[in-house]
Amino acid sequence: MSLTILAIDDSSTMRRLVKMTLASCGYDVEVAEDGVDGLEKLDDVRPDLVITDINMPRLDGFGVIEGVRRHPTYNKIPILTLTTESAAELKQRARDAGASGWIVKPFDKDKLLRAIKRVLG
């Protein structure tokens, strides 16, 4: 059974890029348009990994991380943030919220897969 990844990003360009890249590597990828959408989809998608953007309307990536970490079922799954910032401060905030790791945009396939491997095996 292939692993399922929930990718949350308000940019449809990014959603498509992530989906295309990961699907070509055999992952099942579901997408959500923002934090609220993402958290709502948790129970349906049942992800093994969440990849989330940070800057999003309605509920940002930090909110997503907190939400997932409080979820009764999925509180232990790995979460990667997808960010254009390599700023330490942002990473720290994401870590404090409970993120497992981060992917810096722009990413290439290798970079993405390496990061996923680290948290998903």
Place this chain on the structure above:
Amino acid sequence: MSSDPLDEIKIVFFQECSELLEELEDGLYAMRDGEETDDTVNAVFRAVHSIKGGAGAFGLDVLVSVSHQFETVLDKVRSNQLETDPDLLDLFMRSADKLQDLVQAAKDGRDPDASECDELVVALKAYESPGEAAPPPAAPAAAAPDENGFQVAPLDLDFGLDDDPTPAAGNWQVTFTPHVDLYQRGNDCCRLIGILIEMGATNVRLTTDTAPIWSELPAETPFMAWHAELPSDVPEADIREVFEFVEDDCDLKVEAAAAQAGADDMGFTPTKLDILGDDEVEFTPMKLDIDLDTPADTPAAEPEIEAKAEPEAESKKNEKVETAKPVAAAPPKRVEPKAEAKSEASSTIRVDLNRVDRLINLIGELVINQSMLAQGFQSLSMPVNQQLTDGLNDLRQLTRDIQDSVMAIRAQPIKPLFRRMSRIVRESGEATGKKVQLVTEGEGTEIDKTIIERLSDPLTHMIRNAVDHGLEGPEKRIESGKEDTGTVRLTAVHRSGRVVIEVADDGAGINRKKVREIAVEKGLISDDAELTDSEIDHLLFMPGFSTAKEVSNLSGRGVGMDVVKRSIQNLGGRVSIESEPGKGSVFTISLPLTLAVMDGMIVRVEDQLMVVSLSEIIETIRPSATAIQHLTPTQSVILVRGEYVPVIDVGYELGVRPRLTDAGDGVVLLSETEAGERSALLLDGILDQRQVVIKGLEDNYGDVPGVAAVTILGDGNIALILDVDGLLRLSEQSRLSSAA
């Protein structure tokens, strides 16, 4: 990545960009107008941020570097470290303009014009607090492993590594001691060690010597240290990259083993582990593989064991739960107030324009079909059947409703066009050294998408003219008792089934004396021509007229107002001028709501059916035989309520028949241009009034003078749609040529 799906995503990216750029402009305008809220700043930030993200993915380096710097400064504003002022907002506007240019360049596959970009980036950089160097733009090439380079905290714990077997000289010795936080962030040692093994790690061991005795063991704390040896040819950075995410949640030591004797000894001496009685657990790759398939269980995941194990651990756990609780109550609060936004967002769909156009074509066919039915029914001369009549009427009403609904899909608010004009105003102001502000009204007015697109060029020209010729320089304005900043007002409003757009300036107004002189000089009018003020103003629209003494670098681009007028006419629109000396000028454009259908009057000339747009007809007159007076053989007028109006014999002008000698045989449609210029169209008869579908002629016949388009009538016949303005010009030409 294969190129095809990527190209598709690129198209999505450009679509997204245009939306983001619009949001960006909206936000910046709101900020300029003093409506700066956290939400606006956030929206502006996000827009730039998303553009940058996508640009990076497609290797658009220049776009990335400008948006990056833009974003950095916006972030300062967002975090209240920087206050906006007019200068900064102006810089933001210019940056937004530049992003737009760069996106357009990328879309067209052009190389971006990097020159101004550097200047902008420098200007933006100046707003960063001094001393704080900007992080380099996240160029795609920067995907080097050290991008997220980190310093590992020195490991000061002694894991009894002295007892370790001696590794091969130069091989990497990795020691990895996870903290409890590592598990809480959803990371798992097994996966990391698994990666090390794939990279060629040997001699992987787990030691637990720091663990206290069982009765004192806090269940949540992993008292483990992993050891692994990696070949010396694996770069250190690669090893460290594996632990990138957990660097702060573990102690990590990567060091090269010193050259020593006995380097080939791969065995190890087990150290004593008190409780488990197990000395050390050796992990073979095979065993790890099995582990990797199990879910990410962490030591912290077993509350029962932990409670039994140690009361201390329980209290610790409780503490954790308590601190977590208030946070746990938070998410519904954060989410609920914005639930409305969700339904709003999901109530729009993106549709390919071709599909809408196909629908519009089909509706056009339906309109034709409906009128064919109605006509067919009439010609049957059956006894009146009320049910059938009602049914046909309902069908007509429904067809019209469907048509209106479909047209509404194509209709878009004029706002983006107006926003584009604000840029033109800004640039024109800069180029001429005039202070200008743009005021827009009726941005929400909806109009057909194609009309909006084709309106861009003429409107740009008119705005440039307004700034360049209309407005005075600041000194002159002050002299005339005005504010030094000139105002260009752009207004859109729906008026009787049309859209009226006004471009108004509060400048000096049209210098009629000069206009007249130039027109005489260029031979457009005769020296002694008697012209009203309005007629003089409208000379500006004559081909070959240009008031600028020398070609300025702005409006003088070889395009006169006559071109503006023609392109608006091609849209079925009209344009006129009103000007008041010292107060300014108003250019008014009146446009149809749609290019696809119109209400027309079906008229007859000889055996030909023709259509005149209802919006162009003021009055229909059945003239008496003597009402039309012939001034010359080629020129005649009709007296309408005390005013002589030139008569255009449509049949003659279009070459359908010779001139009508007896006016009593015909009918006259009185028509008026925007400028108030009246003309009387002489036709042979009026049939009825109905909605017609406009079919362009340009594709097949090019520009036919006097004919705007054609339509298909219910009986399948084709009727010409008349271009009244074109007819007027035709008749003037024929008059002039016959006079000559």
